[in-house]
Amino acid sequence: MFTDDEIASRVKPSDRGELEITAVLNAYLAEGQLFVKKMGRGFAWLDTGTHETLLQAAQFVETVEQRQGLKIACLEEIAFRMEFIDLTQFDRRWRTLPDTPYRAYLAALSQEFGNARRKVFASRRQQAIESKGEVVGETGFEPATARPPAECSTRLSYSPTEKLN
Numbered sequence: 001m002f003t004d005d006e007i008a009s010r011v012k013p014s015d016r017g018e019l020e021i022t023a024v025l026n027a028y029l030a031e032g033q034l035f036v037k038k039m040g041r042g043f044a045w046l047d048t049g050t051h052e053t054l055l056q057a058a059q060f061v062e063t064v065e066q067r068q069g070l071k072i073a074c075l076e077e078i079a080f081r082m083e084f085i086d087l088t089q090f091d092r093r094w095r096t097l098p099d100t101p102y103r104a105y106l107a108a109l110s111q112e113f114g115n116a117r118r119k120v121f122a123s124r125r126q127q128a129i130e131s132k133g134e135v136v137g138e139t140g141f142e143p144a145t146a147r148p149p150a151e152c153s154t155r156l157s158y159s160p161t162e163k164l165n
Contacts, residue, residue: 007031018049071105080113087113 011023028034039045046057061072071077080090087110094106 071102074102074105076106077109080109087117 007024007027008019010027011019014020014023025034044060046053046060048054048057065071076085076090076093079085080087085093090106090113091110094103094110097103097106
């Protein structure tokens, strides 16, 4: 949440002694400057205003990551899936990281993306050959862009109303 200093400076601590996000939102609403986007499934708001709620949020993230086998807010993965970076850039990034479980997660994703990409390319090449279409390069179609094919999409979100496996 980003606010301008003028609005934030007018917010007074609540009875709990905290600056409440609702007070900031109400200030924007009063000025006709509040723009809202409804968050769908897969989003969770976690209050981290106290030591206890910060711990609860950390435990929630840990539980979801362990049970789903996915990282929450993995910036490299998000950038790749949203096509802000290609597979070469993705690989370059994870290879610079120290040997940690996070690096291992990215390396596994890289392999998954690469395998899915090769499978799609082989399928498209075979289709081009069978239809006597023009085969260009190794992929069977125009040069590869190193983007994740739709067939390798992995669910990255979690809804608190869903059962965890």
